[in-house]
Amino acid sequence: MSVPLIEIVRATVGLSIQDLGRTGTTAIGLSQGGAMDKLALIEAAALLGQTHPSPAIEFMGVGGSLRVLCDMTVALTGGEMNAKVSDRVLQWNATHTLNAGDIIELSAPKSGVYGYVTPHAELATPRVFDSRSSHVSAGIGHWLQIGDVINGTSAPAVRSMKIRAVDRLGGGTVRYLAGPQTDLFSDADLDRFHATPFRASHIANRRGVKVDFEGTPFTPQNAHGIVSDIIVTGDIQMTGDGEPYVLMSECQTMGGYPRIGTVILADLPVLAQAKAGTPIRFEQITLTQADTIMADPISAATLSARLSALVRDPAEISNLLSYQLISGAITGYED
């Protein structure tokens, strides 16, 4: 039965419900959408013992507070936020079982950009084109606001676990494939593109992430009058000024700016989580290399080796006496 699960008690624009997004909607003009850092949802699934990721509340570079309205386990993954309930600090990249009425207070991510709170629950929010993801720029769903209540069915509490998160919050080299318009760029410009140290720009949102660099623009040849063509998530688009923009979850589905290639899905979390100033480089790989990477995608199952039981540091426990310290002890009343 669906019951109130979570109430938003503090929020600014940037909180939304996100899952892995949609497939098969390009022909109607709707891009994949979904979480900017889908790896964070897969890590949450591993923590919660799920095979398929559940929808999460995504925090886009901002903090907020959530009141849980029933006893519930949540997973905290993605960009690292300071999280606490009253004086109790909640370890990041871990699950925590909370009591009805607890308020989770979350800071803006201190490293990375997108933080995720995944309730161990079946949400009852609307499904549009087979996904619960908000795609605000397309008119699907909305930014969560103070007072919003998310309904659903909570699942039984699971053992508290932590996960050694996949390293992706500090930028690095992202791999991309050449595409239908790569040949609009000269070999010299492509070489320079691969050699250039980029930095993530402050111009970034769910549609795309701009990367800054020093030097002359990457201007394509013969791109004047180019016809609008299909865009896919990960495309590296050069604007009219020759500035690269990597198109992300909520990108448009068609556009006329030339694209140098497509960043592979496995590396998009690096771009999503790159705060302004984070170093980024681009490396072109072959289709064969991409196929090898994609043949063995990260899943909740493959992440299981990174899991361990979460043992809470007594120093983090504000009121030691309220805890049952020897829960496994024999009471003498057993059969």
Place this chain on the structure above:
Amino acid sequence: MERPCAMTPEICTLGHDALLVRFAREASEAATACVQVMLRLIEEADLPHVTEIAPALASVMLRFQGGTDVRSLLHQHLTDLTQKTDWSNVSVPAAKRRWIIPVCFDGDAAPHLAEVAQIAGKSEAAIIDDLENADVRVLALGFAPGQPYIGLLPQEWDMPRTSTLTAEVPAGALVTAVRQLVLFANPSPTGWRQIGMSAFKPFAPETDTPILLRAGDAMQFSRASANDIARLQAAGDPKGGAICQSL
């Protein structure tokens, strides 16, 4: 009508899980005709492992689930399909349905009408006449959900986008550039010129049929007054007074 098509289709990879059959790098009647034909061929071939097929203005995208072997298999299927057709002599397939959409071309509904008329070298009345009599199709849905790219208009309509963006056109705005029309689904900044206003909502997520249009649909515009459009908008029907005829 016959539309000569001088170009040869090329098959490109797009990301790790899509192939693109591209007929041209610039918009033309020939390329749009080829795209419509190719789209039907791919749909009718019912190819394995395909998760979606999406037409653009001069290309068709096919996304698949699978790796190297699936890509090679589909590449071969697409090669076979492209070789079956004489692309130098392709007609646009007959439309299966026609939409007649009320549009106001007057005053505030058409802030760039005079400019468009001037660039096209025609009177404003002749421009409106072109729009009312245009034999145009939905070429593709894109940019935003359900939003149609419509075309192609006569050669005089081959005008570039504006050099500076219009900060915002309202949802329902009919805008033009490069022989095409777009009917905006959402309020949006644009470099296209607004020449009309409808009450049609290309995307209505709260309804049973959230996307009303399909690539290949024939489109016609019936002249309406500003009052008509205001009344249709107030009525709240996403179709905005549009009629859909089966052909």
